[in-house]
Structures are given as structure tokens and as C-alpha cells.
Amino acid sequence: MxxxxxxxxxxxxxxxxxxxxxxxxxxxxxxxxxxxxxxxxxxxxxxxxxxxxxxxxxxxxxHLRLAPTPERMDELSAPAPTREAVRTAMHDLFGRVSRDRAGYIALLELRLEGIRRPDVRQALTAAISDGITQSIAFHVEGGYPGGRRSAVALYLAMSGLIVEHLTLPEAWQDPGFAEIIDEVVEVTVPDPAQ
The missing domain is CATH 1.10.10.60 (Homeodomain-like)
Known part of the structure; x- marks a missing residue:
């Protein structure tokens, strides 16, 4: 037992x-x-x-290890829903993953293992699907610029950027990841003032 x-x-x-x-x-x-x-x-x-x-x-x-604390989510959602707030959130995400490198690498290993093990795949699909749904809803319902389209693009761009950072960071010398995050936000999140 x-x-x-x-x-x-x-x-x-x-x-x-x-x-x-x-x-x-x-x-x-x-x-x-x-x-x-x-x-x-x-x-x-x-x-x-x-x-x-x-x-x-x-x-x-x-997923629990990589998620922001409820207090941090409150801090991130306190400012007005602007492009700058999104930029801050993306840098925060990158920082969390960088601090718990093992957590995200393990998640990548679990994704690969899910290809061969249906139970692992089912559990990961449920958790990741829920995370994607919550992330998109947070962006859309929070009134952040670009709506669903920007939220999906940010999710996919940051996922790829994180994989690059954790697996082959040497391939990305110039610009650095901080600059790339800024560029990702610039390209995917419209500036309502323009």
C-alpha cells in the first residue's frame, strides 16, 4: 500500500x-x-x-514547480494590460525556467517519453492543454493587446526560445535572449497607441 x-x-x-x-x-x-x-x-x-x-x-x-506563485501572478497582473506588462511577464517566465533548468528539461524528457507511453502522454496532454487554455484566457480576458492571436504566438515563440536556451544556448550569441524576448513581444503584441 x-x-x-x-x-x-x-x-x-x-x-x-x-x-x-x-x-x-x-x-x-x-x-x-x-x-x-x-x-x-x-x-x-x-x-x-x-x-x-x-x-x-x-x-x-x-508543472507546479515551474508555475509562478499566486503572489507573483497577482504582481504580474496588477499593472494595466499593456505591451510592457506582457514583456515583463515573458521575462519573468524566462527567469523562472532559467532558475529551474532541471524542471523544464525534465518536462522535455517527459514529452519525449509520452510518445511511447500512453498514460504519460494522457497526463501531460491534460496538464499542458489546461495550461495553454489558462494562459490564453488570462491574456484575452485580461484585455492584453492582440487577444487570442498574440497569446498563441507568444506561447509558441516562448516555448521554442526556452528550448533553444536550455539545449543550445551557444547557438544564440547575438542578440542575447533578453533582447530576443523583447523582439518576440514587439512582433507578437501590437501597440494599441500606434
Whole structure:
């Protein structure tokens, strides 16, 4: 019977995310998670029925790790819905991902693993689809410039930019990522004053 110690479960999931980022999906074993979490051997297998359950729950956990806190969302949504507010939010997103590099790399690994594992794919599809829907609704309902079209373009552009940053940053020397984010916002979000 699985244990219900939630702090330990979260620590094991965070360790699984770190293992995914460092070793890929093939390196994700209960033993590797136990080692990364610095817990006795066999601990992870007491919390997760099998590797698929571990992968699926790590997918849910990584979204929580990468999301802004409710307080930060309040700060980001406080200013008027302008292009500048969108620019600030995109830089914030990039900063969060840069600070939790392992989290986003693990998410990429989970996406690849989802190609081969239907349960992982189903869980990721639900979480990512929900995130996309919320992001677009926030932009549209918040009255940010460009409506749905800009929200979709921003999502796709920032997703690609983040993958480039985490996988081959050396390929993007000039301009730097901060400048690229500014350009993405400039191109995708209209300036209502013009």
C-alpha cells in the first residue's frame, strides 16, 4: 500500500525530476530516485506503484514547480494590460525556467517519453492543454493587446526560445535572449497607441 507522507512524496518527485533532467527517462529508476532524494533504498517503490506512476506524477509535479506563485501572478497582473506588462511577464517566465533548468528539461524528457507511453502522454496532454487554455484566457480576458492571436504566438515563440536556451544556448550569441524576448513581444503584441 502506498505511503501518504506528502512532504516525502514531493521530495521523491523532485528527485525524479532532477534524475530525468540529468540522466533522461532511461536513467529514471526507483534506485536513482532514492539516491537523489537521499532516502533509504526501496523508499520510492513504497510511494509509487510502478515506473509509469512515477513518470506521470513527476509530470504533474514539474508543472507546479515551474508555475509562478499566486503572489507573483497577482504582481504580474496588477499593472494595466499593456505591451510592457506582457514583456515583463515573458521575462519573468524566462527567469523562472532559467532558475529551474532541471524542471523544464525534465518536462522535455517527459514529452519525449509520452510518445511511447500512453498514460504519460494522457497526463501531460491534460496538464499542458489546461495550461495553454489558462494562459490564453488570462491574456484575452485580461484585455492584453492582440487577444487570442498574440497569446498563441507568444506561447509558441516562448516555448521554442526556452528550448533553444536550455539545449543550445551557444547557438544564440547575438542578440542575447533578453533582447530576443523583447523582439518576440514587439512582433507578437501590437501597440494599441500606434
Amino acid at each position: 502506498p505511503r501518504t507522507n506528502e512532504p516525502r512524496r514531493r521530495a521523491l518527485l523532485d528527485a525524479a525530476i532532477d534524475v530525468l533532467a540529468a540522466q533522461g527517462a532511461r536513467g529514471l529508476t526507483f534506485r536513482a530516485v532514492d539516491t537523489a532524494a537521499a532516502v533509504p533504498a526501496g523508499t520510492a517503490s513504497n510511494y509509487f506503484a510502478d515506473r509509469d506512476a512515477l513518470l506521470t506524477q513527476a509530470g504533474a509535479r514539474v
